[in-house]
Amino acid sequence: MLTLYSFGPAANSLKPLLALFEKGLAFTPRFVDPRRFEHHAPWFKAINPRGQVPALDHDGAIVTESTVICEYLEDAFPDAPPLRPADPLGRARMRVWTKWVDEYFCWCVSTIGWERMIGPMARALSDEEFEAKVAAIPVPEQQAKWRTARAGFPPEVLDDAMRKVAISVGRLEARLAESPWLAGDSYSLADICNFAIANRMTTGFPDLVNADATPHLVAWLERINARPAAIAMFATSQTEMPTGQGQGQGQEAVAA
Template sequence: MLTLYSFGPAANSLKPLLALYEKGLAFTPRFIDPRRFEHHEDWFKRINPRGQVPALDHDGHIVTESTVICEYLEDAFPDAPRLRPADPLAIAEMRVWTKWVDEYFCWCVSTIGWERMIGPMARALSDEEFEEKVKRIPVVEQQVKWRNARAGFPKEVLDEEMRKIRFSIDRLEKRLSESEWLAGDQYTLADICNFAVANGMQHGYADIVNREATPHLVAWIERINARPAAREMFARSQTEMPDRRPAPAPAA
């Protein structure tokens, strides 16, 4: 039995979610609502003491860290469609890209996301509510990030992160001008893990990710979105995820 705890089909949660659909594995999706801080509830911290998603439960054994989960699925289910090449050199090339997205690309995009989305949510809380929420976060670095988002990241930090985003986009565009997929001719975890961060940038960063400036990157994003597994993932997640709209205001 497989159960995946995630925020849904975006960012790090998208990686193992799409991998499960691509491999055709039966699993139970458990969507965690970040707006309700469900990942910091005691019941979830018993699953992952770090209070972070995604987390995979395979017959009672918990695997965490998004890229590690994807690699685990390759090892645990070798008869399912492969998302990792057979050739050692191709595997190494794939892992260069998964390592890069985890250590570089994801982080600069994440900071801008925290500034744009998490900051307003954090500032909407009273001081007392905010401190109560932060107290339940088990990872100190995440507590610091919440405080920075509430205060607003310094302009020099945001400027540097945008520089890194532009560098990342240029690197992806150059690579995709050379081959259909990031690790060569085969669609692999390199594509899934980078797509998890890049998907939607043609909207959120339309001034730098568009058909004129980055035609190969946009075409790659569209190719992955058009895959049957991606289409099924987005369609099913939309119906299976809990309603995340704000609760209606009480009547006067």
């Protein structure tokens, strides 16, 4: 039995969701509502003490961290359609891209998401409500980030994040000009994990990602969105918050 706890098909939650659909694995989706701060509720912290999504329950064993969950699905279900290249070099190339998205790409986009969505959410709370919400957050660094978001990120932090977003877009465009998929000729977790962050950039960052400036990146997004698994995922997976990039990243950033 597989149960995936997530915020729905956006950002980091999208990674294992799409992997499950691509592999054709039966699972129970559990939507964790960030607007109600369910990921900080006692029932969810009993599943993941860090209060973060996504989290996978496989027969009572809990696996966390979005990219780790994707790799776990590959190892646990080797007979399902593979999402890793068969050769060692191809897998190494795939992991360069999954490592990069986790350590660089996701974080700069997430910062913009926090500013655009989490900041207004935090400021809409009274002082008493805000302190109660922060007290329920189990990770001290996340408590500090909520306070920063409420006050507003300094302009220099936002400028640096936008600089890194532009670098990320340029790297993706350059790579996709060389091959149809990030790790080479085959679709893999490299594509799924980067697609999770890049998918809504045509609306969230239209000056950076558009058919004129980044034709290969836009075409790649269209190819993934046209895949049967992606169509099924978006049609059947719950999401109750805006999914525009920067906004969609904001909902995931609550748990990041």
